[in-house]
Amino acid sequence: MIEMHDVWKTYPNGAVALQGVSVRIDKGEFVYVVGPSGAGKSTFIKLMYREERPSKGSIFVNGFNIERLKERKIPLLRRQIGVVFQDFKLLPNMTVQENVAFALEVIEASPKKIRQRVNEVLELVGLTDKAKDLPAHLSGGQQQRVSIARALINNPSVIIADEPTGNLDPETSWDIMRLFEEINNRGTTIVMATHNKEIVNTLKRRVLAVEGGQIVRDQKRGVYGYEN
Amino acid sequence: MKIRTIGRHGREGLRNLSRNGWMTFASISAVTVTLLLLGVFLLLAYNVQQFSKQLESQVEMNVYVKEGAARADVLELERQLKSLPELASVTYVSKESGLDQLKDKLQENASLLEGLDKENPLPDKFILKAKDPQLIGSVAAKVQTLPLVDKVNYGKDTVEKLFKGISLVRNSGAVFVVGLCFTALFLISNTIKVTIFARRKEIEIMKLVGATNWFIRWPFLIEGLLIGALGAVLPIALLSFGYSYLLSVYPSFMYFNFAAVDLVYSVSTILISIGALIGMIGSVMSISRFLRI
Numbered sequence: 001m002i003e004m005h006d007v008w009k010t011y012p013n014g015a016v017a018l019q020g021v022s023v024r025i026d027k028g029e030f031v032y033v034v035g036p037s038g039a040g041k042s043t044f045i046k047l048m049y050r051e052e053r054p055s056k057g058s059i060f061v062n063g064f065n066i067e068r069l070k071e072r073k074i075p076l077l078r079r080q081i082g083v084v085f086q087d088f089k090l091l092p093n094m095t096v097q098e099n100v101a102f103a104l105e106v107i108e109a110s111p112k113k114i115r116q117r118v119n120e121v122l123e124l125v126g127l128t129d130k131a132k133d134l135p136a137h138l139s140g141g142q143q144q145r146v147s148i149a150r151a152l153i154n155n156p157s158v159i160i161a162d163e164p165t166g167n168l169d170p171e172t173s174w175d176i177m178r179l180f181e182e183i184n185n186r187g188t189t190i191v192m193a194t195h196n197k198e199i200v201n202t203l204k205r206r207v208l209a210v211e212g213g214q215i216v217r218d219q220k221r222g223v224y225g226y227e228n
Numbered sequence: 229m230k231i232r233t234i235g236r237h238g239r240e241g242l243r244n245l246s247r248n249g250w251m252t253f254a255s256i257s258a259v260t261v262t263l264l265l266l267g268v269f270l271l272l273a274y275n276v277q278q279f280s281k282q283l284e285s286q287v288e289m290n291v292y293v294k295e296g297a298a299r300a301d302v303l304e305l306e307r308q309l310k311s312l313p314e315l316a317s318v319t320y321v322s323k324e325s326g327l328d329q330l331k332d333k334l335q336e337n338a339s340l341l342e343g344l345d346k347e348n349p350l351p352d353k354f355i356l357k358a359k360d361p362q363l364i365g366s367v368a369a370k371v372q373t374l375p376l377v378d379k380v381n382y383g384k385d386t387v388e389k390l391f392k393g394i395s396l397v398r399n400s401g402a403v404f405v406v407g408l409c410f411t412a413l414f415l416i417s418n419t420i421k422v423t424i425f426a427r428r429k430e431i432e433i434m435k436l437v438g439a440t441n442w443f444i445r446w447p448f449l450i451e452g453l454l455i456g457a458l459g460a461v462l463p464i465a466l467l468s469f470g471y472s473y474l475l476s477v478y479p480s481f482m483y484f485n486f487a488a489v490d491l492v493y494s495v496s497t498i499l500i501s502i503g504a505l506i507g508m509i510g511s512v513m514s515i516s517r518f519l520r521i
Contacts, residue, residue, distance in 0.1 A: 049436070051436070051521060072440075074435075075435075075438045075439060075440045076438075077438075078435075078436065078437065078438035079438035083436060083437075089429075089432075089433045089436065090433070091430055091433055091434070092430070093244075093247040093248070093430070102434070102437060102439075103437045103438060105233075105236065106434075106437065106438050106439040106440070106443055107438070108229075108230050108232075108233050110232075111232070150437065154438075
């Protein structure tokens with residue numbers, strides 16, 4: 001599903017974000033990526049949907065060879081994975097349903113199919129009654145649900161989340177995590193960078209700890225392992 | 229691209245106009261001001277051009293035939309003159325009709341010329357117009373070499389001064405039009421750049437969700453085209469109204485008739501094309517650097 005072999009990433013300003021990372025994530029897994037700020041978690045995540053490019057090493061996601069992937073083909077990769085961000089990244093001028101539909105419009109799906117899928121995923125995240133609202137009129141937790149719905153709409157085999165609960169209060173964070181659990185139970189792989197100690201320690205899953213650009217710990221049913 | 233996707237891009241482009249209300253208004257205003265300026269200048273430049281052409285076309289040369297030339301020889305000279313490719317017109321004025329014209333000019337003082345009928349001192353002459361008035365000097369030199377030509381006169385000094393003035397006006401007009409076009413291009417694409425900069429996050433999000441570059445570009449392109457075209461509406465209305473009003477009040481200036489109102493239609497076409505084209509190019513160029521993600 002996701003494989004990295006000796007991946008290095010050096011930014012143009014000379015900062016070294018990753019040094020020789022190798023990892024394999026199988027279908028259906030739920031993986032937390034933890035570690036202090038600036039350890040390389042975000043870079044690790046961004047490489048998977050090709051927002052960043054590795055300086056060295058090879059990465060395969062869903063059969064796509066990331067470092068050889070042509071600029072033109074990037075959209076094809078991104079349509080097969082759902083990405084959820086800390087800041088939600090919703091289009092401010094579009095309603096909830098338009099935001100969710102956008103991910104299907106880009107593959108030129110039929111309006112009928114779009115309508116049907118939008119209803120399905122909005123029901124799954126429990127936002128059917130907010131379909132016509134603008135993101136600005138929703139709470140943080142609701143906005144994150146919209147972005148999860150958008151990530152789900154293409155039926156991706158993997159969802160990548162970069163601190164999805166980072167901007168949310170504890171209670172809302174738990175709602176969102178329950179949603180991710182449910183999605184994972186349906187067979188979707190989930191890779192999630194997080195700073196939420198309580199969540200990691202309660203919902204015990206595989207934990208990858210990144211420090212100084214390297215994976216220093218890889219535990220099945222692991223713990224957070226850092227003091228917040 | 230599927231047909232319904234084309235429709236989708238069109239709708240999106242239109243909706244973006246209203247979604248970004250104030251930005252749209254600012255862009256359209258910038259286009260309006262620039263095109264109005266350009267339009268006024270185009271009207272002016274065209275009329276100045278026509279006026280100078282008319283001045284030029286009034287330049288003619290008198291060719292005097294030698295005293296005592298036989299009728300047949302004068303006809304031969306006329307044939308030779310008419311065969312010169314540089315000439316636009318050749319008019320023969322016999323000494324008799326020359327005298328009649330002089331009498332007409334003097335009117336009540338024509339009695340001064342009494343008695344000249346018997347011994348007409350005027351020579352036969354030809355009045356020539358060159359196809360390219362600017363070349364009248366060299367045509368004159370050529371005509372001078374023909375047999376039976378006594379003198380060629382085209383008011384050398386005055387004509388040269390006139391031509392110098394005309395080319396100065398024309399050249400500076402051309403420089404101004406080109407400069408104004410560039411200013412329009414810069415102003416319009418800059419305004420669009422500002423509106424797009426405000427939306428760079430949206431472009432980034434679209435890319436992250438898997439949109440291709442062209443999927444993102446099309447609505448922006450249509451939006452830019454509409455902004456450019458809408459920006460041309462007010463200038464076109466003002467110029468049409470203003471120019472026809474001007475024509476109704478001052479139809480002419482120094483024997484020069486201002487270009488007919490049709491000119492406004494041509495200028496309008498130019499304005500709306502420039503607006504739409506620059507709007508399109510401006511938005512496509514401005515989003516390109518935000519697509520690299």
